[in-house]
Amino acid sequence: MSPALLYTGSGIILFSIGLHALLVHRHLLRKILAANIMGSGVFMVFIAMGVHGDSGVADPVPQAMVLTGIVVSLCFTAVAIVLAVRLNKLTGCTTLAVDEESSID
Amino acid sequence: MSDLILPAILLSSLLPGLIIFTLPEESVRLRTTLNLGGAVVKLLLVALLFFHVAKREYTELRLPLLPDMELVLRADALSLLFLILSAFLWFLTTIYAIGYLEDSPNRSRFFGFFSLCVSATTGIALAGDMVTFVIFYEALTISTYPLVIHRGTPAALHAGRIYLAYTLGGGVVLFIATVWLRAIAGPLDFSPDGVVASLDPALHGSLTIIFALLILSLGVKAALVPLHIWLPSAMIAPAPVSALLHAVAVVKAGAFGIIRVIHDIFGIGFSAELNLLFPLALMAAFTIIYGSIRALSQNDLKRRLAFSTVSQVSYILLGVAMATPLATIGGLVHLVHQGVMKITLFFCAGNLAETLGIHKIDEMDGVGRRMPWTMAAFTVAALGMIGLPPLAGFISKWYLGLGGLAAGQPWVIIVLIGSTLLNASYFLPVLHRIWFVPSRQDWPSSTLRDGRETTWALLIPPLITAMLVVMLGVLAHSVGSALYWVELIATREYGP
Amino acid sequence: MELALIFDLILLITLIALAWLLLASSDIFRAVVLFIAFGLLLALAWVRLGAPDVALAEAAIGAGITGALLLVGLGRLGSAEHYRGTRTRLTFLQRLSAPVLIGVMIPSISLILLLELSLHASATPGQQGLVNVLLDVSGTNHGVTAVLMNFRAWDTLLEKGVLLLALISIWSLDQARPLFRQNDISPQLTGLARLLLPIMIIVAGFVLWQGDHAPGGAFQSGAILSAGILLAILVGYTLPTRRQGLSLRLLLAVGFSVFLLVAAATLLSSDYLLKYPDSLAGSLILLLELVATASIAALLAAAVVGGHPPDDLSKPVDRSSAVNGGQT
Amino acid sequence: MTELYLGLALILLLTIAIGLVRILRGPTATDRMLAAQLFGTTAVAILLLLGQAAGNSAIWDVALIFALLTAVAAVTFVRRKDIDSTTETEEHDGTD
Amino acid sequence: MALTDLITAFLLLGSLGFFLAGTLGLLRFPDLYCRLHALTKADNLGLGLVVLALMIQSDSWQVVIRLLLIWLLVLVAGATVAHLIARKAQQDGHQPWRR
């Protein structure tokens, strides 16, 4: 059991925990958190799989990719939160359970 | 000769059509100009093309569609036969339609689709290979649908659904069969010997299936029983549309397609070799009789004419399926003759409906006195349908009969005679009513200044076509007649 | 290195437990706090994985921005712990919960097993070597920065685009509203801000400068700065709110714009996108990092504020209340 | 020495893991925030130790940023608007 | 083991004690204010000892300054935040725990 594998495996577990939560939970903020955790899992896989040998220095390329990925997921988080707040203002709900039929006509 | 004449013929109706769509309802003059202008230009172009083809100067245009597929436009004798018919009758129908739809709403929409419909028909005539044929064939389906439902009544919409279901279903089968054939046989350019005869005998099984699929799918438009259901119900459409559907565009497209498949894809010899033609002949014969019998019991004039169409179109198929030169001549010439006769009948029926509000046969008592010219044209066309010498219908039937004998299938004669008797028995009573039964109704008197029975636009077209019915029969053997042209085709097809 | 392995193991177990607990938590505020803790531990994980650049970013974001984003969002969602009217019956998805869990976990576990099998077989050297070789001509002395600002600068350019786009999206959605209660700002808080703000600026500069040869760089630096800006807003500093029109937008867009301009210029001059002239590479990267830092700081802070500044084009809603939040 | 640093880091990590209970239990939002604050400090310590163990000063920068920024989340928490004080006293126990 | 190392180890062990105490306080103390109390004191002192321990190990002034800076930051921020939290708790109406 190498540390790299340990981290990779944990990344996948984090990904799947997040995935599960994203699918099952309905509260918007929780969905946002879930997506963030999924993202963290993915990034962990990226970095951990880039660790080769025990030099302790990771490959800079996946690090750069993960930095990019973190920024992107931060952007999504920010937009999602504002969307959720807006939706909450209009409906009073913190879930997506807006009636499908009550669409604008 | 320029290659551009073929696309020009197509565009002569397509462009006006597209422009008409965008015109506001009020600009009557511009629309009429576009309509008639397009029709005249097309006639002129077709005439030009005619002289070239008569001199055996074939012209062809190829446009690549996909890396291994081309759009082929080609004018050969057969296409010209159909082309002339459609161009000429479109011209007349346009005049008629302008008169007919004088004050009705949505004329831009109507004439737009009308032009698209004719463009598609022209394309079918000019198609130089199966792919191109299918393209225009399907385009025809879609452009006629809005015409069928043009009136917008629930009945019209219902008829439209039936029409679309049948023709599109057929279209889809045709599509598959063509793709399949294309996958087996490669490019499907129409050629007098067919393109599939040289294929591996192991493929003959597939070819038989494909042939059946092709005939069945084309048979939908050609109204082969039992695929004819849509035709009588589509009678709900305005008269010019019915005229066009029956005489020129839709049913003829089906018949023309079957001719193309038998003559230019499979080849007559090869089709006969695979024993594909006899079943078709039987189907055609059955349709002839069945259509006539059904026509007998119709009280609605247009429905009676519709069943008559069902019956008459199969003459064409019968002739083609017999696979002898004489029968082929009979079938092909009927393509033209039936068109001219049937369009006359529909024009007249339309006149009755538009001018006097008559739709049923039992309302027609004595109408000959109120509309003598119209009814005269009707009578000529009806007699032609029955096959009275020397009218056009007689010529077709004569050659068909001769062809049947030459093919060693004398049962055809019986079919023809039976059909003729039936034709007579559903047309003659109508004629009797028109001329000899005293009028029971007060027709609205003419509102026109000189007391004409109806407007010129409605009157001229049937008169011209009725005249043609006579001339095509009387002058059948003169140069330039339909028969002459068809004989030319048959000679080229079967060799001198 | 047994101890290290145990450390890793405990760290990961805690992380996973934390993830599970926070997502399963019924109290959404608790979930948010747990998520902040998760961010802390994640930064430790990055450190352990030898990715200090990522750890820096995670620290800056996780400790500062994400926390602020989530807390502000949570505040705006109101007492958001209640599902309105949906508590009574389980939804389809909730009923599916168990099957979904199984459906997710089984493939994941098999994926891990697969990794186990294959990682031993194929150990690629990575691109460490190539990056090191090319580092000399990259205009910077730190591998990650070289990758970000030069070798894969196209990604970074687009990422800056995503940032700006996110802000435009946020602005299109809502108008900025105040972040906090107008009343009482305690002197301690102001004092804290007075002390922290200069340090933040210095540290941000330090991190940016350090990015040239060691972990650090524009994003981390910008994130620190934005935290500073947020702090300033939170303690009630009203930065120029009236004239924020074009100048604010310029500040937000300058990072991406300059990057685009550099891309266009390189494309014009060399036919290759973002191929810096050798002699200029260092200065170009510095320039790009500087403007990027400025923009990132403004963008992240504006994202937390959430909403476009009040202006004459939109409907005149609560202009007065928007003063302290509508700026950066 | 490295073992010592790592060992201490390990124990500090364990204290964080145990301290999570407070976030879980609450009972008030303030308690939770407080615990998170403590984690920040502990994490700084761990980072310092790890940095020392690895001889990598970049890790100390992470610690520095933590030290700087954990306050921001807390200040946001204290200053943010709209939070309903009634909800904070509410006890939501256990996980579901 | 050098003397510095010994001192370091000693300091680190001391810090461990503080951290453990802080955590224990966080878990066991009855109310918010007590927890706050335990926590800030223990933590900041614990961190201080760690910093001190590492400072002994360092060989350059830069490192020492850096470490000090970190510690000071945590100290200041921690104290202020603790204060703010306490105030907020008070505003929200939490009563201090009484036996």
Place this chain on the structure above:
Amino acid sequence: MTELIVQQQWFLWMTLLPLGAAVAAFLAPRQAHWIGLVTALLLPLCALAAIAAATLSETQTITAGNWPTPLGIALRSDGLALVMLAVTALVGFIISCYALGYFPVRGHHQSRARYFWPLWLFLWGGCNALFISGDLFNLYVTLELVTLASVALIALEGGKAALAAALRYLFISLLGSLAYLLGVGILYGTYATVDIILLGDMLAATRLNHAAMSLMIAGLVLKSALFPLHFWLPQAHTMAPAPVSAVLSALVVKCAYVILLRLWFEVFPALDTIAIGHLLGLLGSIAIIWGSLMALRQERLKLLIAYSTVAQIGYLFLVFPLAHTETMASAWIGGVLLMMAHACGKAAMFMVAGTIHHTAGSDRISRLAGAGGPIGVLVVVFTLAAGTIIGLPPSGGFFAKWLFINAALVSGQWWYLPIILSGTLLAAAYIARVLGWAFLDVKRSSYPVIPWMMKWPPLVLSIIALLFGLIAYEPVQLALSGAPVSSPVLVEFGP
């Protein structure tokens, strides 16, 4: 002149230009519409220049910064990229014109207008960057750029349904792209590169690679809304403003699909994809039928169109099972052709629906009853555009179906025939239903004037859509240059 064209990397300019314009539109909101329009005018020109340059020179791949490929990001102007750039330029231009009419510069919707332009230009730039990217991670970034812009555009309407749709779309795409990214991570971990060409050469059929492939494909399938993962699409595409609906259905859905095509044919050919291919084919088939049936049931025009998109996506996924060795070219080109045709047709349909909504005050299909006059014309335009959805000749949809059926026959997968055909018939049925309502003979009051920018652009596009098959030869030839398929397109098969 020729040199000027060849020497410029026009396809790269096509990404920089809209992105720059987006920034400009953000900086100068009052001029945003002009900036948008000028960009929309320039991009088709750039596309033409890019195509001209590509036909004149051989190099199709450059890397950003000219760094060698395992490290640098490959940017490609191969056939697929060029046709997608061109189609996007065309459709985008028309949509931009339409948007000028749809978002009036003055009036109470102006704040929507000022955000529409930068968002839309960002989206456009993102699409273009995506099409030319030859790097799996770069594809992720571009995809996210497109997604984020789409989310904001969906929400632009501002109603709760729109917001909910946007949020749902955001979560779904986040899910999709993270799954994709996880696959990319695994591939990078194994091969230390994310370059499509290099990976295509190196990839071995290991189980880990299969796992990565499944993840990536699953993510992209989610993003491209294949049944049963389509549930987010109808709402998202319906709630958005009409130009946005057009953009989403015509372009955005294609983005994920383009990546899928690249993955399937360029990255994973060495892997065993038969089972996944059949699965995608099955789902695609269900999507065709289900989407069409749902479209048939809709009361609202935009929903009908959205469900028709679901069905059309189903067709796109038939490419994968149909692409056997000998039918690869047929299936691939069919897919590309359908993408192009659908982009034109669907964009026109959504724009017309938007105009109808604007004119009739509602997009309920029943409101079309007796729609004469201006609406009558609109319905005609709608029908023309729908020709390509039904697959009527000479639209591109017709030839795409031709190629699919050809591939199905040649590869012996005849069971796709009834699917394709019933899809065609159902499409005809739901279009005919609209037409039927519009033809219904009911007298109606007069309608407001339609701004001409809302009338003519869709008309032009619908005519292009209808006649696309006739001009498809050049695009298809172009798409074939540098394509992963090369065998003759229409192979003949023996007994």
